[in-house]
Amino acid sequence: MNYSNLAKNLLHLVGDKENVDALTHCATRLRFTLNDNSRAKKADIQNLEGILSVVESGGQFQVIIGNHVSHVHSALQELLSGDIKDTDATAKTTTNTEKQKVGVVSKVFEVISGSLSPLIGALAGAGMLKALIAVLVMFNVLEKTESTYLILSAAANAVFYFLPILLGVSVAIKLGANGYVGGVIGASLLEPNFTGLIDSGSADFFGIPVIAINYSSSVFPIFIAIALLALVEKYLKKVCPNSIQLFMVPMVSILVVVPLTMILFGPFGVYLGNWIADGLNWLIAHSSILTGAVVGGSMMFLVLFGLHWGIVPIIIANLALGGSSIAAMWAASTFAQIGVAAAFWLRSKDQNIKAIAGPAAMSGFLAGVTEPVIYGLIMRFRKTIPVVVVSGAVGGAFISTMNVKMVAFAFHSIPSIPLFEPVVPYVIGISISFGLSFIGTLLLNPEKQNGTSDVAAKA
Template identity: 30%
Template sequence: MKYENLCREVLNIIKKDNIQDVFYCVTRLRIVVANKEEVDKEALTKIDGVLQVKEVGNQFQLVIGSHVKEVYNEFCEIGGFSMEDEVETENQSTSASSSGGSLGARFLGTLSGIFLPLLPVLIAGGMLKSFVIILTTFNLIEDTNGVVTILNVIGDAPFYFLPFMVGYTTAKRFKINEMYGLMIAGVLLYPTIMNQLAGETIEFLFFNIPANNYASSVMPVILSVIIFSYAFKLIDRIIPRSVRIVFSGFLTFLIVMPVLLFVVAPLGFYLGESFSNVVVWLFDTAGPLAGALTAGLMSFIVMTGMHQALQPLMIQNYASLGSDFLMPGFFINNIAVAGATLGASFKIKNPKNKAAAISGGGLGLLGITEPALYSVDIEYRTPLIGIVAGGAVGGFIYMLFGVKSYAYAMPGIFSLPTYIDDGNNLILMIISLIAAFVVAFGVSFVLTKDKGVVNE
């Protein structure tokens, strides 16, 4: 096994019987433990192959890099863990969603658990849309061709059925049958609800249920599934075990679902709309300044996990508006990370650190920045100044000209087709990216001084 030593060292430090949950994201191996006091965090950071260790509640996030899935597979095989989102333990109720930590950390952890599983299909859909844009823009195929129609259907599917997928992942996160999440989404998107005229209500017993269009919103489904999960678990405990399969779901939907339709789903709808309106107002008011702050500071936002709070808004923008103004900020920041890290590589003499800077900078161009951030930029510090400077310049430019992204994709160079429109959107985005890269590269090159051996 290629990563056997790494996996065994992690297991020796954390201990198998202390592990409750094992999963991974784009670059991190995430391990939820029963008792974090038994874990030597400093020892984890010294393992060869672990770039950084982040502690969030009872979860240790080991920054591995783009090959994290291979490490995860070997870790599960060596440790005897199921290659699922959760590991069966005696204390299964203590999960990632209920682990310790501040309220903010748990909130971000919940968002992460809901949206991270969706990223592969959203990115696949976005890239398919990009492919169609390339075909039609360069007149390689007619807009009316059946090939375009079918590819658009495939690319649009993740966004068209987004509430169902969110319902599924939310139910999984809160430890209830995922089919209940799908059913709740189905209720919210049922034609009788969807086809009501704006402002109409549906009379139900002693109250009127408002009919809203929940097709392009994720908050109503998330909040509804969360409330449903707590009600279901309460009712399920009361019902005799022998008849739970018959009555637990029936009674929960009978009693709780009308309340969700009356209060919770509309609340989620208006919260989502309000959050979107506030962010839009901020960008409309501050304009280039908001773009500079977003793209300049995005790396620090990602390090704290706060970027997860922006995921629902971006996804909702793509689903409802067909475009988004936040994704360019992520893209520009990634390119600034690449520029700053590559700039530093010219000043680093240690072969291992130089190789890490070059490879990390290359991954940054593709949209994966954590290896560069944790293996080089944080260690040398001065590249962080380049990232902020380059991101701020690129962010100022993209918001000055109102650049938008038209499909969800990994924010790297392969996502450039998602910026093609009938005007100069793509050209202006490329100008913003070049400015971010050049400034970040230059500032980092000038300020970085070799520190000798850092990552031995």
């Protein structure tokens, strides 16, 4: 595929350079923030070779491409030549609200997805390293007491332990604040002078009680802290003379935000994560079957609109508490979608459909990325939607009933299986979802019902 030509055509169809306010990408989609969404020619973009679909969600114009999204993103960046800001590096703070209104909920999801997207590779890579370490221990290649294990564990655990620092940088950039100041605020929560207060029993800041908490691997506190940083920094830049802004704005920002975070926002963020975890545990305790069925049956729709990133902070927060049940239930939906792709690959006589289904299935099996399945097959053969929903619900209900949890972050794939406990019920659960979806798609034969003419032959 010629990524340069695709980027040129895509840029023209979204309204050219002047209509692009910000650009980033996640695992499979380009996320444009456009000055005027109405200028983008959605239908023409969907007909481009190499484009799976287009979604407008969370204030963003999302172009779903697939696993080669990074190549198209790089080609676009060359064309844009720094005329816009890439939110992987220095994201623009606001959209043109006079041209398009973005709701509060949509804005929150946009901030979450834009902040996590730059980190998702590191999180997934470290998670897969943890899976590899678990396999090596399982087969007695490594012992937990030897230095090799400890060194590899340090490499795998670092991104999670220091997540407040990395998120501090990422969230600050997304909100238009100083990323390095955001990192300093995250680091302050892990600095030994503060962590040393955790076991002291009591602490105060000029007489104001401080609840010293372990913030390693936490998510919600840093989101709240950096939101405050963005407001404080914006105000200080208005009132501080230019001659002293270089040191005064960061100094006062840190002076204000760090104590407030430790006194108020940090504990609230931790408690918020705990409340969410307790709420999920309550639902599971009262009806594990219903909870698993709802999560397993509905996750595809969140992925469809790019809203699944809003669940990731909850998962990461739960991992810090010992494991995430919702991540395990989510896996049922992932493998149900893979089952659809595998069935199309096996049964279809249309080589264009096979060319989509084969790589899409492998992408799901090996990387846990299912957008190519959703946009390449499920959204084109919509009779498969009930198959995915039912298959995901049944598998999710089983996984929830067996109290399966993800213990380290990773995408739902075959290589990440060791990161789920207990592993045997997890394997059974995802196999149920995959098998039901695979058999259901074969029996339904949606390609024959719809006719292959309904499917645009796009590689």
